[in-house]
Amino acid sequence: MSEDARRGLTVDPDAPTQYPELARLSQLVRWHIVNTVTQSKAGHIGGPMSMTDLLVALYFETLRIDPSNPHSPDRDRFVLSKGHSAIGLYSVLALRGYFPVEELATFDHGNSRLQGHPDMKLTPGVDVSTGSLGQGLSAGVGIALGAKKLGAGYRTWVMLGDGELQEGMIWEAFNSASRYRLNNLVAIVDLNGLQQFGWPAVATRDRFDRSDPWSHVDLHAILTGFGWNVLSVDGHDFGDILGAYEAAVENASTSDKPTVILARTTKGHGLSFTSGTYKWHNGVATPEQLEIARRELAIEETTL
Amino acid sequence: MSEDARRGLTVDPDAPTQYPELARLSQLVRWHIVNTVTQSKAGHIGGPMSMTDLLVALYFETLRIDPSNPHSPDRDRFVLSKGHSAIGLYSVLALRGYFPVEELATFDHGNSRLQGHPDMKLTPGVDVSTGSLGQGLSAGVGIALGAKKLGAGYRTWVMLGDGELQEGMIWEAFNSASRYRLNNLVAIVDLNGLQQFGWPAVATRDRFDRSDPWSHVDLHAILTGFGWNVLSVDGHDFGDILGAYEAAVENASTSDKPTVILARTTKGHGLSFTSGTYKWHNGVATPEQLEIARRELAIEETTL
Amino acid sequence: MRAQRDVWGDTLVEIGAVDPSIVIVDGDLANSTKADKFAAAYPDRFVEVGIAEQNMVGIAFGLTTAGFRPWLSTFGVFLTHRALDPIRMLVSQTQAPVRVAGAYSGLLNGSSGKTHQDIEDLAIMRAMPNMTVLAPVDEIETAEVTRWASQHDGPVYVRLARDAVRQVLPDDYTFKLGEVITLRPGGVIALVSTGAQSSRVYEAAEILDEIGIHARVIHVPTIKPLHVPSLMEAVDGARIVITVEEHSIIGGLGGLVSETLAERFHSPRVARMGLQDAWSESGPNDFLLDKYGLSPKRVAQLVREYLNAPEATTRQIVGGNA
C-alpha cells in the first residue's frame, strides 16, 4: 500500500486495529462493490457497504463453511434478506473462494451467475434467493426449525436491512422464531439509519437529509419483548462484531432464545462521497469518483 | 326477567353492577349472536362473544354516531378488523338502531345485507369491509391520517383479534400510526387467549386446551416500544372498559401517541358451554344448547 | 361421498406413515382444512404458524432446504393473494417442493362470502412459471392428486373444495399429469370443466340428455401443464366447446381452453361459463350454485340458452365497469 494511496482515507490508516486482515478484506470488498456496480452500470452501493464489515467478519471468522463444498449439509447457512445488497455478498463470496474474483465483472450482465439479487440456483455459496424485501427471516426460521427437527447442528444467520424491518412479514418471523425457541438462529440488522427514500429530517422540506426510519420507536425494547436475545454493536468495529457473534453462538447453549444483533452502521461506509447519504443507495460512480474510491480504499492500479 | 330465566346464569344476577343497562344489552347481543348463527347454520360464536362488552360500551357510551345518519362525515369511525366476528357487530348495530333487529335473521342467507364478513357497501353502520384478517388497522391508520389532513375531529376505533395480531400487516400499521402521531386512533385488542386452532397447551398432545398465542412475548412492552400509549383492562368489566375509552380520548389532548387497549377477555364469554374454549370459535348450537343459552342470558321466549 | 377436505387430510395421514419428509405448515386453520388429522397423528411434523400466511410460505421453503416436503394448510384465497409474493420468490423461482393446498376454493366455503371465495386462483397460479396447477374433481381423484403432489419434486398448487361432490371417476382411477378425462363421450357439444365443478357439469349433462341435448363432458384436472393433444383429442369433432368453472370466466380454465384452441386452425368456438367477473356473496351452497349459474340445473339451463342464441350472450364489453 503506497503512502499516496492512503491519502483521503476518512479513518486514520495508522489507527490501531486488532484486525488488520479483516480491515483490509473490507477495503477490498468495498472496492469490488463500487467498481463492479460502476462497470455494470447498475446496482446498489450504500447497503452493501454498510454491511461489509459485518459480512467479512462472519464469512472469514465465524461461519463454519467450506467454499469447495457449498452444499455440505452441515454448513452454517446465511440468508441475505436485504437482497439488493447482493454485490456485497458476491464480493465476500469471491474473496472467500466460492468463485473467481474475475467473475464479479459479470454482475448484472445477461447470462450471468451473479444476478441483481441473490439466486440460490445460480451462485455457489448463496443459500436462499432474495430480492423482494422482508422474506429472508421467515426462510431463516424454516431453515433453523428444520435443523431442530433433524437434530442438525448448523446455525442460520440472516442479514436484514433497517428499512426492510418495515415489512410485516419480518414481524411474523420474529414472532415465530421465539415461539419455536430457535436459539440456532441469528438475525443481524444493518442499522444504517437510511433506506432508499425514507422520511426527510424535516417533514415539509426535503433537503437530502433523512430521519432514521426507527427513530420514533425503541427497537431494543420491542425485540426483547418479542422474546429475542438482543445485542447492540458498532457494525464497523470488528472487536464489537466478533464479540456479538461469539455471544450469539454461546447464547445457543445457555438460552432457548434466538439472537438479534442490532448493528449500528453508516450507509455507504468507507468512501467519503457515499458515506451517510441515502443518495448513494444505488448509483454509478463517475471516473473521478472511482479514482477517489481507489485512493480511499488503498487499491493498487493492478487490482482489477 | 322471570326468576326461572335466571337459573343457570354463570355470573350471579344479583351481583352489583354499576352498568345494568349495558350488562343487559350485552346479554341481548350474546343471545342474538348464538341464536342467529344457529338459525343461519353458519358463523362465528367465540370471537363475537368475547368482544361483546367492549362493543356495547363503545357503541352505547363512547362513539359519537347517529344511526339515522350513518354516513355523516363527522361521525367516529369503527373498524372491525377481526371481521369474522361480524354477527357481534351486526347485533350491536341493530340494537343501536342502524337497522331492524329482525334483519339479523337474514345473516349469511343469500341476497342479504348482512354478509358473513362486514361489507361497508351493504350494511348501514359498517365503515370498512373486512374478513381477511390483519388489514383493518392499516385502514384505520389511513382514516385517522385523513382526519388529520382535513383537520376533522372524528376518532377512529379499530377492534383486533389476538390471533389476528400474528399478521405482519398489523405491525406495519402499528409502526405507521406512531410515526404519524395518530392520537386520534384507538386500537382495541380482544385478548381472549384463543384463535381458531392455535397451539395446544402441551405441544405433543392435543387435549383441546390451548396456550395463549402471545404467552411467549410481552405485548405491553412491544407496543410501548412501538410508540403507542398502552392500556390494559378487563374486557368484561364495564367500569374498566369505559375508563380506558375515556383515557384514550383524553390521551389525544395530552399526547401525540395512538392508544392501544389490551382487553383481557374470555372467548365465548357469557355462556357456560362456549366460554373459554377454542372449539366454539365457530359452530352451531343444538336445540338443547340454545335452550341453555336462553336461560343463561335471561331471554324471554318472546325475544325472537 | 366424502368431503374433499377429509380426503386430503386422511390421505396425508396415510402418506405421512411411510414418508417422513411430509410436514404440514398450518395457518391456524387445521380444524377447517382437516390438517388436524395429520397434527394428531404426527405432532412433530405439524408446524403451526398462526395467522401469518406469508411467514407460512417462508417457513415451508426453509424446511425444504432441510429435506422436508411441506404442504401448506389454510384457506387457498389467502395463499394465492396474501402470500403470493413469497410463493413467487421462495417457491416458484427456487422450484422448492412446497405444496400449496388451496383449501375452501371457489364459492362454497361455508357462507364466508366474497373475501374468502377464491374465484381467481387458477388465473393467478396459472400465470406463475414453474407452477403445477391441479384441480381434482371427486374423492377418488383428490386422494390421487394428494398422493401425486406429495411425491412431486417441485412447486404444486392444488385447488381443493371444502365439501363433497358425487363421484364421477372409477375407484381404480390413476391420475396422469396433463391428461384430460372424458367423463361422457360423444356429441358435438363439449362441456369442459375442472375441480369439483366437473361433477356438477356431469349431472348437468344428464339433465340436458333428458331434453334431448347430448353433451360430452371433459374434465381437466391439470390446469398446468396441460397435455394439449389430450385436450384436442377430447374435443375432436365437437362444434362448440363450453367451459364451466367455479371461478371467474377470466384467465382460468376458460382462459386455458381459449388460448389453446385459438392457437389452432378450425377450432370449435369456445363459450365460457362461471363467475361473470363479479364478486359473489355469503349464502348456503345451493343458493350460491343456483344464483351464480353453477348448479347442475342452472348449467343445463345456461347451456341450452346459449345454444339457442349464441350471439346474444357473446360479450360486447369484457370487464364490468366500462
Add this chain to the structure above:
Amino acid sequence: MRAQRDVWGDTLVEIGAVDPSIVIVDGDLANSTKADKFAAAYPDRFVEVGIAEQNMVGIAFGLTTAGFRPWLSTFGVFLTHRALDPIRMLVSQTQAPVRVAGAYSGLLNGSSGKTHQDIEDLAIMRAMPNMTVLAPVDEIETAEVTRWASQHDGPVYVRLARDAVRQVLPDDYTFKLGEVITLRPGGVIALVSTGAQSSRVYEAAEILDEIGIHARVIHVPTIKPLHVPSLMEAVDGARIVITVEEHSIIGGLGGLVSETLAERFHSPRVARMGLQDAWSESGPNDFLLDKYGLSPKRVAQLVREYLNAPEATTRQIVGGNA
C-alpha cells in the same frame, strides 16, 4: 422521448395543482417511480409509508374515506403480489378510488432481475373484478392515462414502464377507455400489443415491411374493460392475429385476445408471443429484449418464423414442467 416514470411524475404534479384530492402513498421508492416530484411540490399530500406494501394499500383505502384519491407509488410487482390481498378486499371489493401504479413493469427495470420483473401483472389484475386495467404505450398516452385515472371514480391499475419508447401516438391523442388503436392499418397479419411494447412492435412492423411482409399494428391500452367491437373492427379481415407482450404469454393480453376471439365464429387464429412461461434474469434492456424475443428485430424475426411454419411453433404442452 421521455421516460414513462418521468411523464407519470410530471403529470401528477400538474394534476395536483388543480385537484387537491390527489395524494401519493409511497413505499420507499419515490425517487425511482418519480413520485418525488410530487413530494417536492406537495409535501402535505405525499404519504411515505416505507417498505410495507400491504400497509400502503390499507392507508390509501383509509384516505379515500376522507375524500382523497390516492396513487400508490412502488414497483408494480410488489403491489400485484405482496399487496394483492389488500387490493382485493379494500380496493376492488369496496370499489375505492385507489390508483395502483405498476411502476417498472415487465422486464426492463434496471437489471434487478426476476424478483422485480412483473410479467404476470396483467393476468393477475385482469382476473380481479371491478378493476380497470390500463397499459399506455408512449409518453403521450402515459400522460393521458394518468389524467384519466386520476379522475376515475373506482379502482384502476396502470402498467407503467420505467424507460422511454419511441412515440407512436399523435400529440393531440385522447385516451378513450376500452378502445383499441390501430397504429398501422391494413394487411392480413395483425400484430396486437399493449403498453410500451406496442411501440417496439410498431418498429417490428417497419422491419417486416422491408422484407415484404405487411402487418397491421393494433395497440390495446385498455386491458379491461375492453370494448370488443373496437377490437373486432381492428382485426377485421386479418387472417392471423399475433399478440406480443412484455408479459407472460399466459393470461395477459394474449389471454384477453384469445378469450375474445375464441368466443366468436370464424375468428382468425391467434398466436401469442411474450415471455414463454419462464422467469427471466438481470441484464441491460437491449440484452433482455433480444434474448426474450421482444426487441423490434426479434419480434420481426419471430413473426416471420411463425408465418413460415405456424404448426411447428404451436405448443404441445402448456406450462413448462410436464
